[in-house]
Amino acid sequence: MNRKILFAAAILAAATATAAAAQVRLPVIFPLGRDGAQPAPPSGIPGAPMSTGAMQADLVVKAGSDTVYFPPDGSGLNPNSIATLTAQARWLIANPFAYVRLEGHGGPLDSRDYALAIGDKRASAVRDFLVMQGVAPQRISVMSWGKERPGSVRVGPTVVAAGARVVTVVVQ
Amino acid sequence: MIPTALLKRLLLLLLPLLGLGTAPALAQERSPTASVIAVPPFAITKNVDTDAGNTWSIANQIADLISADLNTTSSFIVANVKDIRIPSYPEVTAPSYPTWRAARVKLLLSGFVSARNDGRLTIGCYLYDVQSGREVARQGFAVTPGEWRRAAHRCADAAYVEATGNSPRFDSRIAYVAESGSPDSPVKRLAVMDFDGASHSYVTEGDATVMSPSWSPTGNRVAYSSFRDGRLHVRIVDLATRQDRPLLPVNEPSFGPAFSPDGRAIALSMSAEGNTDIFTVDSSGGYPRRLTTSQAIDTSPSYSPDGNRIAFVSDRSGSPQIYVMDFDGSNQRRISFAPGAYGSPTWSPDGERIAFTRTEGPTSRIGTIAAGGSGERIVTSGPRDEEPEWSPDGSKIVFQQYDAATRRTLLATVPADGGEVRAIPTPQGGSDPAWAGRKE
Numbered sequence: 001m002n003r004k005i006l007f008a009a010a011i012l013a014a015a016t017a018t019a020a021a022a023q024v025r026l027p028v029i030f031p032l033g034r035d036g037a038q039p040a041p042p043s044g045i046p047g048a049p050m051s052t053g054a055m056q057a058d059l060v061v062k063a064g065s066d067t068v069y070f071p072p073d074g075s076g077l078n079p080n081s082i083a084t085l086t087a088q089a090r091w092l093i094a095n096p097f098a099y100v101r102l103e104g105h106g107g108p109l110d111s112r113d114y115a116l117a118i119g120d121k122r123a124s125a126v127r128d129f130l131v132m133q134g135v136a137p138q139r140i141s142v143m144s145w146g147k148e149r150p151g152s153v154r155v156g157p158t159v160v161a162a163g164a165r166v167v168t169v170v171v172q
Numbered sequence: 173m174i175p176t177a178l179l180k181r182l183l184l185l186l187l188p189l190l191g192l193g194t195a196p197a198l199a200q201e202r203s204p205t206a207s208v209i210a211v212p213p214f215a216i217t218k219n220v221d222t223d224a225g226n227t228w229s230i231a232n233q234i235a236d237l238i239s240a241d242l243n244t245t246s247s248f249i250v251a252n253v254k255d256i257r258i259p260s261y262p263e264v265t266a267p268s269y270p271t272w273r274a275a276r277v278k279l280l281l282s283g284f285v286s287a288r289n290d291g292r293l294t295i296g297c298y299l300y301d302v303q304s305g306r307e308v309a310r311q312g313f314a315v316t317p318g319e320w321r322r323a324a325h326r327c328a329d330a331a332y333v334e335a336t337g338n339s340p341r342f343d344s345r346i347a348y349v350a351e352s353g354s355p356d357s358p359v360k361r362l363a364v365m366d367f368d369g370a371s372h373s374y375v376t377e378g379d380a381t382v383m384s385p386s387w388s389p390t391g392n393r394v395a396y397s398s399f400r401d402g403r404l405h406v407r408i409v410d411l412a413t414r415q416d417r418p419l420l421p422v423n424e425p426s427f428g429p430a431f432s433p434d435g436r437a438i439a440l441s442m443s444a445e446g447n448t449d450i451f452t453v454d455s456s457g458g459y460p461r462r463l464t465t466s467q468a469i470d471t472s473p474s475y476s477p478d479g480n481r482i483a484f485v486s487d488r489s490g491s492p493q494i495y496v497m498d499f500d501g502s503n504q505r506r507i508s509f510a511p512g513a514y515g516s517p518t519w520s521p522d523g524e525r526i527a528f529t530r531t532e533g534p535t536s537r538i539g540t541i542a543a544g545g546s547g548e549r550i551v552t553s554g555p556r557d558e559e560p561e562w563s564p565d566g567s568k569i570v571f572q573q574y575d576a577a578t579r580r581t582l583l584a585t586v587p588a589d590g591g592e593v594r595a596i597p598t599p600q601g602g603s604d605p606a607w608a609g610r611k612e
Contacts, residue, residue: 073491073513075446109531111515112383112559112604113428113441113472114485114492116397116404117448120425121469124446144404144425144443148381151356 055098055170062094063087063168068126070164072107075121077129085126088168089133099172102126104144105151107163112146118164119144126166141171207335209279210251210272210302211239214295215261220287222317227293230317231285234295234324238281240368241328241342247335251277264298272302279308281331285320292316297327299334309334321370322610339521339565342367344609346570347385347394350374351581351601360603362396364411367563367607369597375409376416386429386438387608388455394606395419395429395438395455406440408455420453420460430482431455432475432499439463439473439482450484452499463501474518474526475499476543483507483517483526483543494528496543507545516559519543520566520588527560527569527588538571540588551590562588564609570596572603 050058060066066088068081077085092098104123106115123142131137151162214231224230242248256275259267264284272280283297292314299309309330313323322343329340344367353359360381365372376382380400387394395408404425409416419438420426429440438455441448450473451460464470468488475482480499485492486506494508494517508514512532519526525540530550538560539550556574563570568585573593575582580601586593596602 109513109534109536111472111485111492111513111529111531114469114487114513114515116425116427117441117443117469117471120443120448121446128446142446143402146383146404146427148360148383148399149357 092135101141101169103167116146210277215284217286224317237324238328295323341565348605389435397427433479441471570605
């Protein structure tokens with residue numbers, strides 16, 4: 001696997017700026033380790049309990065992604081994030097027993113503390129949106145990783161640091 | 173590039189140090205007022221075996237460590253004493269001045285090591301002005317054999333303080349976060365060591381990511397941020413007992429602690445409903461008191477040395493900038509105005525300046541600014557220098573830098589006014605350094 005890590009900030013920022021200006025969609029970004037290796041959504045008896053791993057996979061399939069991205073210096077939702085989160089909210093309403101943890105991340109260029117603070121702010125913005133869409137607040141917990149789990153994503157052939165994002169993690 | 177002649181001189185200076193466990197350091201440009209000092213091997217009364225080796229080898233290592241310490245400053249030229257007879261035990265307190273005058277040294281730092289009946293060592297050191305034939309300082313210690321380094325650092329401090337009039341600098345420790353594992357999911361452990369990288373020990377196990385250590389003013393406790401139990405919170409550890417507990421009785425995420433100079437309070441960041449503000453709490457625990465109330469991010473508090481003010485970061489203007497407020501949260505005012513993002517402000521020991529990280533585009537550098545907001549200076553060249561802290565005497569700034577070759581974050585120092593960046597040796601990668609003097 002090509003492990004050449006580049007700074008995502010510039011690329012993502014450029015992509016986000018383009019998206020905001022021209023309303024074009026971002027390049028499809030697959031979280032590493034999930035692309036191609038996704039277990040198929042279980043097709044068993046409806047309502048059968050699924051493992052959290054299977055539910056996470058189901059969320060990714062149904063909502064398009066478990067991750068929304070942010071500009072390096074902001075915590076506002078862009079049209080792409082809103083589309084993804086609207087679908088995540090639909091999935092949460094369709095799966096009333098699922099609980100999620102929203103994991104916010106700062107960027108590699110933020111200071112240690114500021115990354116923790118802005119990761120929390122981003123995760124809270126996502127929570128507020130999901131609650132506005134009708135998801136019960138007690139089903140959602142929020143945390144920030146700051147820049148402690150930089151992560152990486154594949155954009156076409158290159159792997160870049162994922163940076164500013166919020167990941168919806170099914171916990172139950 | 174370093175000229176060959178200088179390199180040869182450096183090698184000569186370094187040769188006696190190599191292979192003895194001391195960190196080789198490049199000698200700085202000597203100032204014209206540098207004092208030539210002789211540090212002959214310490215005398216022993218009798219060669220006795222200890223847990224830390226025999227007293228003869230300790231006596232030699234003490235002299236080497238003192239020389240290494242003094243060589244890190246521009247105030248001394250450590251004389252080559254290889255060809256001079258090692259002072260005997262009686263000569264430590266009655267030096268043969270003509271010998272040292274002939275060697276053209278200005279100062280003589282001589283001492284002894286002697287094993288005590290209780291298993292400890294007595295280490296004495298004496299500083300003489302060779303020209304006038306006077307003793308100018310002395311220090312004596314009763315230490316466990318494993319603590320000889322502290323005694324040596326304090327002997328070096330005695331000479332440094334006497335010759336320069338500055339505050340002591342060698343008996344100091346650095347707390348930092350040791351990093352290993354993959355960059356995506358690093359193992360981060362709290363660690364402490366002497367300022368030169370010696371006496372290294374880990375404080376946490378690495379099962380939880382930790383960040384941002386802050387020393388208590390007496391140097392016996394460290395507050396830090398931790399993800400232990402899957403929850404971001406400030407913890408406080410007693411280094412002697414290793415007793416380690418959460419600081420706050422609340423569930424809101426807390427991080428980035430900073431001790432007040434009197435050790436009674438800790439300022440920290442706490443998030444609630446997506447908004448991070450600065451709080452203070454009694455360092456023995458209890459409920460935090462809120463200092464900032466803006467809807468923007470307020471974080472990274474650092475106390476002024478008199479405890480009356482707190483520097484912090486806020487993005488209330490639209491980008492992260494440095495602000496200063498009184499210790500109770502009043503009088504908040506912005507002091508940085510340049511483009512880019514500021515982070516991690518930290519107040520100098522003399523209270524005059526505030527060091528920070530400034531990020532412009534993909535580049536982060538360390539800088540300082542007067543506490544009133546004038547005279548901003550950038551002192552490192554990047555590309556990713558972060559998390560500055562001052563040395564206890566204010567002469568240097570320690571920070572983390574990214575080494576592209578190894579893809580690791582490493583610790584380094586730079587003179588507070590800028591200059592040569594030097595690495596601090598650590599067993600693994602290192603980040604978030606904090607530097608403290610030691611007090612009895």
